Amino acid sequence: MVDTPAQDGPLFDTLVVIGPGLIGASVLHRARRDKTIARKLIAVDINPAFRDRVRELGIADDVTGDAVAAVKDADCVMLCVPVGAMGEVAAAVIPAMKAGAILTDTGSTKVSVIESIRPFLRSDIAYVPAHPMAGTEYSGPDAGFATLFDDRWCLLTPLPDSTSLGSVETVTKLWQLCGARTREMAPEHHDRVCAIVSHLPHLLAFTICGTADDLADQTRSEVLEFAASGFRDFTRIAASDPVMWRDIFLSNREAILEMLARFLEDAQTMARAIRWGDSDYIVDCIERGRRIRRSLLENRQA
Numbered sequence: 001m002v003d004t005p006a007q008d009g010p011l012f013d014t015l016v017v018i019g020p021g022l023i024g025a026s027v028l029h030r031a032r033r034d035k036t037i038a039r040k041l042i043a044v045d046i047n048p049a050f051r052d053r054v055r056e057l058g059i060a061d062d063v064t065g066d067a068v069a070a071v072k073d074a075d076c077v078m079l080c081v082p083v084g085a086m087g088e089v090a091a092a093v094i095p096a097m098k099a100g101a102i103l104t105d106t107g108s109t110k111v112s113v114i115e116s117i118r119p120f121l122r123s124d125i126a127y128v129p130a131h132p133m134a135g136t137e138y139s140g141p142d143a144g145f146a147t148l149f150d151d152r153w154c155l156l157t158p159l160p161d162s163t164s165l166g167s168v169e170t171v172t173k174l175w176q177l178c179g180a181r182t183r184e185m186a187p188e189h190h191d192r193v194c195a196i197v198s199h200l201p202h203l204l205a206f207t208i209c210g211t212a213d214d215l216a217d218q219t220r221s222e223v224l225e226f227a228a229s230g231f232r233d234f235t236r237i238a239a240s241d242p243v244m245w246r247d248i249f250l251s252n253r254e255a256i257l258e259m260l261a262r263f264l265e266d267a268q269t270m271a272r273a274i275r276w277g278d279s280d281y282i283v284d285c286i287e288r289g290r291r292i293r294r295s296l297l298e299n300r301q302a
């Protein structure tokens with residue numbers, strides 16, 4: 001667990017979460033559980049059925065579809081909607097926010113989210129983009145849980161031009177109170193890193209499930225009947241939300257295509273090694289994968 005310094009009262013008086021799905025509801029669960037994040041929690045969702053679920057879950061003091069009214073007294077507004085909706089939501093709420101408030105987001109891509117929000121920024125509110133590197137294949141309010149961010153990274157990509165230092169510290173604290181470790185980086189760097197460690201693996205998972213399905217006559221029943229843990233691991237990722245992933249792919253287009261091209265080259269090299277019986281290359285490649293997995297597990301335990 002991350003060590004967070006003791007504080008007198010909650011970090012914010014009022015926190016508004018717009019889009020209480022997997023990520024937003026997890027923040028609300030955590031804030032409800034620990035009471036260190038905000039005294040008052042407001043959830044805003046466009047989907048009436050999700051608003052009902054958030055009320056039933058009891059993770060917010062107010063639940064509404066009216067984002068503009070909701071943000072008026074907020075100290076912090078957190079956008080947890082799909083990345084393609086960030087600009088539109090920001091355009092609606094920023095004019096209604098009080099001076100001195102903080103706007104933050106949890107989008108999985110940063111350059112395009114920042115560009116979509118930038119035109120609406122005001123000099124008297126701070127915008128601190130962030131991205132918790134934690135999730136599951138589930139979405140919606142029922143998917144949220146208080147410990148989702150424990151010991152996971154949250155990457156912050158502050159803007160030099162419109163974000164005051166104090167607000168970066170506050171958003172850093174917010175994520176630490178959610179259980180995360182934090183790191184700052186440039187948005188462009190963030191998008192390239194996430195293209196390889198998150199976006200490309202999802203692209204491969206969606207594609208391999210489609211490929212297996214296309215081979216229906218030969219393999220479909222086997223896919224369903226005999227799929228052991230290897231293929232099942234791909235299907236877990238492939239079960240992720242289509243709107244969220246469409247938006248990620250389209251908003252991080254260049255970095256994803258660059259990483260995919262690089263991957264296809266490396267896959268071709270592996271194909272050649274298999275074709276020509278290059279055992280050394282094959283073993284080296286697999287050993288490298290094992291080393292990476294082991295070091296990840298060791299770091300997670302540390």
Ligand SMILES: NC(=O)c1ccc[n+]([C@@H]2O[C@H](COP(=O)([O-])OP(=O)(O)OC[C@H]3O[C@@H](n4cnc5c(N)ncnc54)[C@H](O)[C@@H]3O)[C@@H](O)[C@H]2O)c1
Binds near residue numbers: 019085106133
């Ligand atoms: N799922 C993950 O693993 C993960 C991890 C880190 C960051 N993120 C990012 O966090 C954000 C939320 O992801 P999620 O997995 O929680 O999605 P989700 O689909 O579970 O939740 C999104 C919520 O936003 C609501 N919504 C959509 N448009 C809205 C609008 N205009 N106004 C108000 N509410 C609206 C939806 O009804 C839904 O409740 C995305 O930007 C995503 O890229 C996701």
Ligand SMILES: O=C(O)C(=O)C[C@]1(C(=O)O)C=C[C@@H](O)C=C1
Binds near residue numbers: 132134135197240
């Ligand atoms: O664990 C999963 O299911 C996830 O897909 C989480 C995951 C990831 O790729 O690691 C997905 C998207 C996010 O932006 C961050 C985290």
